[in-house]
Amino acid sequence: MMRDSPALATALAIRARELTKRYGDMLAVDHLNLDVHAGEFFGLLGPNGSGKTSTIHMLSTLIRPTGGTAHIAGHDVSNDGVKVRAAIGVVFQESALDRNLSAAENLRFAGLLYDLPRAEIKRRSDELLALFGLTDRRDKPVASFSGGMRRALDIARGVIHRPQVLFLDEPTIGLDLPNRKKIWRFIENLRAETGMTVFLTTHYLEEASECDRVAFIKSGRIVQSGPPHELVRRLGAFVIEIEADDTDRIAAELAPRLGHAMMDGERICFRFNGDAAQLAALQTEFADRIGALRWRKPNLNDVFLWVNETSADCESPAHTPSRDATLQR
Amino acid sequence: MTYRPILAVIEREIVRLFRQKSRLLSAMVRPMIWLFVIGAGFDAMLGQGGGSGGDGASYQYFLVPGVLGMSMLFGAMLAALATVYDKESGVMRMLVVAPFEHYWIVVAKTLSAAIAAAIQAVLVLILLALLGYLSKDLSPPLLVAGIAATSLASASTGMLIAACTKTLDNFAVMMNLVIFPMFFLSGSLYPIQHLPDALRIVAMINPYSYGVDLLKHALPVSGSVNFSTDFSLGLNLAVLLGFSALATAIACARFSRETAYEPLIHMLSRKRGE
Ligand SMILES: Nc1ncnc2c1ncn2[C@@H]1O[C@H](COP(=O)(O)OP(=O)(O)OP(=O)(O)O)[C@@H](O)[C@H]1O
Numbered sequence: 001m002m003r004d005s006p007a008l009a010t011a012l013a014i015r016a017r018e019l020t021k022r023y024g025d026m027l028a029v030d031h032l033n034l035d036v037h038a039g040e041f042f043g044l045l046g047p048n049g050s051g052k053t054s055t056i057h058m059l060s061t062l063i064r065p066t067g068g069t070a071h072i073a074g075h076d077v078s079n080d081g082v083k084v085r086a087a088i089g090v091v092f093q094e095s096a097l098d099r100n101l102s103a104a105e106n107l108r109f110a111g112l113l114y115d116l117p118r119a120e121i122k123r124r125s126d127e128l129l130a131l132f133g134l135t136d137r138r139d140k141p142v143a144s145f146s147g148g149m150r151r152a153l154d155i156a157r158g159v160i161h162r163p164q165v166l167f168l169d170e171p172t173i174g175l176d177l178p179n180r181k182k183i184w185r186f187i188e189n190l191r192a193e194t195g196m197t198v199f200l201t202t203h204y205l206e207e208a209s210e211c212d213r214v215a216f217i218k219s220g221r222i223v224q225s226g227p228p229h230e231l232v233r234r235l236g237a238f239v240i241e242i243e244a245d246d247t248d249r250i251a252a253e254l255a256p257r258l259g260h261a262m263m264d265g266e267r268i269c270f271r272f273n274g275d276a277a278q279l280a281a282l283q284t285e286f287a288d289r290i291g292a293l294r295w296r297k298p299n300l301n302d303v304f305l306w307v308n309e310t311s312a313d314c315e316s317p318a319h320t321p322s323r324d325a326t327l328q329r
Numbered sequence: 330m331t332y333r334p335i336l337a338v339i340e341r342e343i344v345r346l347f348r349q350k351s352r353l354l355s356a357m358v359r360p361m362i363w364l365f366v367i368g369a370g371f372d373a374m375l376g377q378g379g380g381s382g383g384d385g386a387s388y389q390y391f392l393v394p395g396v397l398g399m400s401m402l403f404g405a406m407l408a409a410l411a412t413v414y415d416k417e418s419g420v421m422r423m424l425v426v427a428p429f430e431h432y433w434i435v436v437a438k439t440l441s442a443a444i445a446a447a448i449q450a451v452l453v454l455i456l457l458a459l460l461g462y463l464s465k466d467l468s469p470p471l472l473v474a475g476i477a478a479t480s481l482a483s484a485s486t487g488m489l490i491a492a493c494t495k496t497l498d499n500f501a502v503m504m505n506l507v508i509f510p511m512f513f514l515s516g517s518l519y520p521i522q523h524l525p526d527a528l529r530i531v532a533m534i535n536p537y538s539y540g541v542d543l544l545k546h547a548l549p550v551s552g553s554v555n556f557s558t559d560f561s562l563g564l565n566l567a568v569l570l571g572f573s574a575l576a577t578a579i580a581c582a583r584f585s586r587e588t589a590y591e592p593l594i595h596m597l598s599r600k601r602g603e
């Protein structure tokens with residue numbers, strides 16, 4: 001693959017080595033190693049409290065690593081904070097806007113902080129407001145914006161200085177499906193236009209399948225990483241879902257044949273690499289004891305489910321919106 | 330760091346000042362309440378005839394520099410403390426990811442709070458002039474110096490507290506434990522020289538006293554000995570500017586150190602309601 005060529009390996013947008021953050025006894029980020037290439041769209045996925053925000057805050061120089069090193073576009077986050085911050089844009093989990101100012105005033109404030117000339121700020125904000133569909137709201141106070149509009153403006157705010165690397169901490173959280181799609185379209189357009197590196201965290205795993213590469217983080221450790229299609233392929237050919245009253249017994253009974261079962265709410269899930277004939281046989285065999293048996297292609301949600309179950313120190317199951325809830329929204 | 334980010338912070342503070350009508354209104358009304366309720370009350374109680382100054386001067390006129398100073402003390406402190414307390418606005422997040430050293434945030438915030446305070450002082454000054462409370466012996470250069478130095482000292486006090494405060498939700502506590510004592514324990518309400526020893530020492534430690542005194546130099550009560558100033562001009566300016574520089578330096582150091590701003594960033598990045 002092109003990415004692995006030595007020439008491109010030097011063009012790392014983000015490079016973290018043994019990056020660690022400790023809060024008292026708590027290891028929030030645990031010896032993290034990470035390489036993100038220039039122009040790459042990278043997703044960091046994990047449950048609540050797994051260390052995603054702490055990682056972003058260390059990479060964006062807002063908190064100091066307890067150990068390890070990290071470089072952004074070649075600048076050390078510990079010693080060269082100003083240069084790192086000049087190279088990045090950050091869209092925080094929480095909005096970074098002044099609610100009392102209008103959309104245009106917020107963008108102007110942000111632009112001035114990056115020392116852009118006023119005429120240039122005016123030009124870029126008009127462009128960004130148009131791109132994010134906010135032109136007719138430019139002079140309205142942010143307090144009057146909907147969640148979706150606020151997010152869009154927040155992202156516009158994060159890119160007004162054309163950063164090389166954009167950090168997005170759960171950019172679509174709390175948004176409905178149309179708004180989430182809109183946000184992704186903006187980011188897609190931005191990437192196409194500027195080629196900027198995007199480092200994303202999200203709970204909505206369907207969205208992460210657009211990433212070039214994802215990493216699953218759990219209790220501060222990366223437990224699996226790779227291109228989404230690769231991870232999905234590695235998981236197995238199919239996922240079987242079984243609904244039944246007596247889930248525990250059926251899971252135990254099938255384990256020798258299908259391997260470790262995963263409980264996803266009311267359903268039992270198995271990874272399956274066999275063929276349709278085997279499935280049909282299974283269906284006949286259990287026909288009168290189960291409510292439903294379905295099989296389907298695996299997706300990133302399944303990878304996430306299995307990653308969480310199989311990694312050693314499991315705590316509470318991942319906060320991942322259940323598949324149906326997410327898909328139907 | 331060049332001038333644009335600092336201008337941006339100042340510009341925003343001024344826009345906010347004029348947009349928050351109630352803030353501006355209370356900045357105008359608060360000094361007037363002291364002047365008319367307390368000032369007129371004392372004069373009435375002590376007998377307007379002889380004047381409460383004992384030498385024919387009215388206490389109300391003595392209060393004029395104090396209430397002018399008050400507009401700056403409150404204006405600057407509220408603006409500076411809002412730096413930390415304004416959780417609703419994500420402005421601090423914008424500032425901490427911007428490409429300059431974090432101590433510039435303190436400098437920019439101090440300047441903007443001082444300028445907001447000076448604007449409020451000028452408005453109060455106009456109001457005082459219209460009501461006929463400005464001394465005929467007023468000295469314009471000293472007034473300019475007094476407003477500038479008092480605003481700056483008040484703003485740096487506010488920023489020092491803001492930079493040292495970790496919890497974001499005791500605004501009222503600050504108001505009662507810092508702003509009011511600074512006001513009461515200055516020469517605003519009584520000449521420092523007439524205070525009992527303990528209070529006089531406290532007043533002499535309070536940097537704000539020197540701001541009020543500088544304003545007394547600028548707005549002298551004609552012909553009153555008892556209502557004269559307490560310190561020399563030079564001492565006032567030296568204390569105010571020295572204190573501002575020191576407080577700002579400490580606030581910068583506090584804010585640049587990881588431990589000082591990390592909890593702030595943590596809090597800023599939490600989802601509300603969690
Ligand atoms: N300032 C802090 N002091 C103490 N503990 C902290 C601090 N910041 C984060 N933590 C802890 O570190 C862990 C990782 O937190 P972090 O915010 O990085 O998780 P996250 O993956 O972003 O979670 P979420 O999905 O909820 O945003 C959590 O257990 C959190 O409680």
Ligand SMILES: [Mg+2]
Nearest residue numbers: 052053054093
């Ligand atoms: Mg987070």
